[in-house]
Amino acid sequence: MQLEYFLLLAAALFCIGIYGLVTSRNAIRVLMSIELLLNAVNLNLLAFSNYLDPAGIKGQVFGVFVITIAAAESAVGLAIVLSIYRNRNTVDMEQFNLLKW
Amino acid sequence: MDFTTLSAQLNASTIIPEGIIVLTILVILVGDLILGRSSSVQWSPYVAIAGLLSSVASLFFQWDVADPIAFLGGFNSDALSVLFRGIIALSSAVTVLMSARYVEQAGTALAEFLAIMLTATVGAMFLSGANELVMIFVALETLSISSYLLTGYMKRDPRSNEAALKYLLIGAASSAIFLYGSSLLYGLSSGETRLGAIAASISSVEDLGLIIALVFVIAGIAFKIAAVPFHQWTPDVYEGSPTPVVAFLSVGSKAAGFALAIRLLVTAFPLVADQWQFVLSALAILSMVLGNVVALAQTSMKRMLAYSSIGQAGFVMIGLVLGTEAGYASMLFYLLVYLFMNLGGFTCIILFSLNTGTDEISEYSGLYQKDPLITLALSICLLSLGGIPPLAGFFGKIYLFWAGWQAGAYGLVIIGLLTSVVSIYYYIRVVKMMVVKEPHEMSDAVKNYPQTRWNLPGMRPIQVAIVFTLVTTSLAGILSNPLFTLANNSVSRTEMLRAAIAPTPTETVSLDTTAQ
């Protein structure tokens, strides 16, 4: 078992998240992609914490904060999605073009 | 480690200014709950302003503390952060002044709006002093999440919803990218989260990891200060948000972004100083050119100010990349005067849109006949933003360009000069439209311009804000010495910047000083 395996896994998850972020048309799926990104960061942090900082484990504390704030962010995100759905009756990102250059 | 020694080590008195604002938030929320919405409209703005001003006052006592490091390295209350926190709290106070009537007229709850606004302020202030990755992340998210909420506050308006959604998705993505960069920093420094310790323990690492961490971190910062490739959200968010929120985002939030940029880049990335200065110079050039050129084509006042604020961020970044004492000081000075002139401009726009219900530039024509106060204040602020001589903005720009010229950044300075000539054109266009039009050329909005009723609740604060920003913008030009001294002192008192500036003549010395 090596640090690099975990880091590569986190990098893969991060890239999948970026792909979902760019290509998704459903606003909720974009939120899910952001959760994937944050989880990739968490995997990175915990891997570093275990292999490089096993006594201090500051990475684990960092991870707890990331989880907390991700929850707050997704709650706010869904509230915004709900309010836009009420006004526009869609969650298609391509339809959100009232504001243009 | 028993309790008394721990509480002494925490040095918690450094966060008294933020503590005051958090208390104000609680007072507003609980008071609103107990006394009811109709009465809280009357008092909550004044409580918020009182809290913010006493926070500024308590910052005054932080200026000269012996030991600025608090919370075991998590927070650094040095002179630089004190000045930034002052700028942020002051900008928030002016924003509260202008928001009372605006929120009231839109029929939304004022107390919650103020609470979220104050939370954004607290987040921004903590961000200016955050000295450790976890603290930076938490403060950044406090600022960002409150900003998303404020952007979407007019929830029946599809434009506000859209702006909030775009801001949230782009913002959350950029903070995730920033976070990936900071996790790499944590790994590269083998388990350090304090910025100073990170720099000390990455002294001997090959480049690729550090460069990737740098790029990811810069992506997060550039989003916050709306530098050009990361600016796409700005015009949309500025157009769709409530105007007071735009004012806060363009001053307070941006100042916090710059504070983060200075602290993070200078403290944690001394090894790749050339690289980050190069990247930021590129961003500065792009921001100045694109922001000022695209602003020419705008028809909406809010969008024009959005692009102009992108351009202004480009000017401020000149000071950031120089890495000299004059560079940092000129940047702080410019942010100080930018605070007054930009907020003044936004207050006038708010008053105009409250009276007429529009923010089209063409609707401003002939305003001089109907409302000389707005015309005067808006003209002064816009001319100052453009950098017309006797006003504050002129001295800010001159100082920035002088510092750049002295440091040998000729290209940046020349592009800055050219683009500020362009910017004068679109600022003057508005002024000309307001002042020189004949009575028969007036727009419909101005023809039906109502008498401003200053006795409505929340109108007095707007008047106060206009007069205050007008006076400071015009006086700060002539009497710029106190602000100038403030900016210079703040830089010269800051440990972190002293360490970064001192070895500039020879690059090799910097390695020796960090190793000691």
Next chain:
Amino acid sequence: MNGLEVQLPGVDFGTMGLAEGVQFVSFILLGLMMVGAALGVVLLANIVYSAFLLGVVFVSLSGLFILLNAGFVAAAQILIYVGAVNVLILFGIMLVNKSEGFSTIENAWLGKVVTGSVCTGLFALLGTMILSTSWSLSDGLVAGEDATIVIGKHLFSDFLLPFEVASVLLLIALLGAIVLARRELVPDEDVAIAPPLTLPERPRDLAQAAPQDSLP
């Protein structure tokens, strides 16, 4: 692999070889499960499947966290991500979902291919960086089973300030989410000048021309 075998602390069943083997197999399984589920989240057409697969990603990540001796974070991951975030997302889908067929855009596949290749390139770059950096592995003391205690100590000493700021953040996120998501009763329609809860500035297409078509 190259002699940098790091003994995982806190695992002492059987011989070391067996433990290593078990760990390796579970790493492979969890990793495959996670990557597969994550691909499902972004690629599947049905958003409900995506949401459930997101739960699978969270659970397998929590398993990986246990492999990394982070039991507390693994529990928090299950409680918060699976228990709160994922349920919230499912609720959001239920409130929003009317299974709308998104209008197709021409050449959408081109964008996907370009994005896919950019992401592959990013992965290659990150992979190169990860493999080329010599991480300075620590062989000192390990927190191991005491991880939760160590985390608690951190939260009340050097991470006290972020801990407190996070409480302000959570309070305001709670409040703001309620303000935004709640259905507002608009009481006094005719008192306000503009329609309530909207920006006072008119939309641009309305401001320029005569108000011909108002927004829904």
